[in-house]
Amino acid sequence: MILAQNVTKYFGRFQALKDVSFEIKKGEIVGFLGRNGAGKTTLMRILTSYLPASSGKVVIGGDDVEKNSLAIRKKIGYLPETPPLYSNMTVSDYLKFAAEIKDVPARGRRNRINEVLEECNIGEVRDKTIGVLSRGYKQRVGIAQAIINKPELLILDEPTSGLDPIQNLQIRKLIKSLEYERTVILSTHILSEIEQIAHRVLIIRSGQIIVDKSLDMLLKDYSDDQCAESTLEEVFVKLHSETSEENNE
């Protein structure tokens, strides 16, 4: 589904991504992990064709991101870190607009809007202006626009940020329900969330992928001698403390 080869990105002289390569199969749920500024959002923006890579190549479903960005945009649903919402629109007007520009057929548009309102549990605020909604609602409206065109690939940058535990659970269930049907890439700082939904994790540090493993394999590799399985959080901290020590040396 996704093939990234030696993707490098410079912002001026700052190198945000260094030779990033990976492959993601159709139906996989992959978590991008990393500290703030590690390069997760930059990588996601390159995958969505919003930003160009300085060098390297990304192919999604057979289409090159740089050469055929319009074809790529038809395949993806994207939730940026800050939900891209028009604060003066009502929720249903916004979703109608999203459906129109995302090629949802006019005939089934109303039904599809009702479906996503229900899936994201935002039906009760459908006639409210987005600007007055709480952060949790805004986040879910952002997710609703990302899934409205039933994309083959869903890219979610911190999808559960700002949600309460119940809403968090609902969104996790929603993402899990797409398993094997669609490919999902998500980044989050809540590591327990990744443990519950992702098949595989890519850990990015200073613009480089330092771990690309299935979750089971990763947890196994970092288990201690007494066979007590580590949590992802422990692995994450361990990986980053190893680096700090290396840097100090």
Place this chain on the structure above:
Amino acid sequence: MNKVFAIAKKELTAYFKSPIAYIVLILTISVFNVFFYMIIDQNREASLRDVFKVMEFMFVFLIPLLTMKIFSEEKLTGTIEFLMTSPITNTAIVLGKYLGSLIFFTLIIIMTVTYYFIIEYFGQPDRASILTGFLGIWLEGSFFLAIGILTSSWTRNQIIAAISSYAILFLLYFSISFTNSLSGPMEAVIRYAGTWSHLGNFTVGLITIADVVYYLSGIIFCLILTRFGIENRLWR
């Protein structure tokens, strides 16, 4: 094409949900009404020629207020990321936004058509020159809108977008003043680049190819620059 209309509709709805649109509408029509009364009262002739000149002057100040948020607000709030990752071409985004603002501007022009009926009631105006005058002021406003959209695509700050528009519009509007101290081809270029003489022709009933080309090429040039501007922003 449907997506162009979807964007235009969104833009138009955004105008009517923002206080700026109503302020601009009320301010424009009120000021136009006052000047219309003063000009007719002073000139005592059934012509809108001077009214068009005043409208042109007012649009130099008002149109940047209409266009300043078109792209800059999308950049500030991050919604540009939503548009740019949706299956819609950058050309359609620019055209949709331009169309939305053009419809709003056309509404303002339509509201001033009442001036024609008033002078028609009291006198015998030259209908052709009034019609061409309305066409001229509409074309000029459309050109100003394209300039405003271009400057709005340069920044995420609405104030900077408006000031950049003012700088360009003032240059175009007041360029006629520079021609006094110039001569030869330079004077001809500056005279052609300025808006003054072009609208002047329309208001006396003249439609020349040079004037129409001036406005249309200006609009297309600005929209193409906007389209490549948003592209360049991405491909930095």
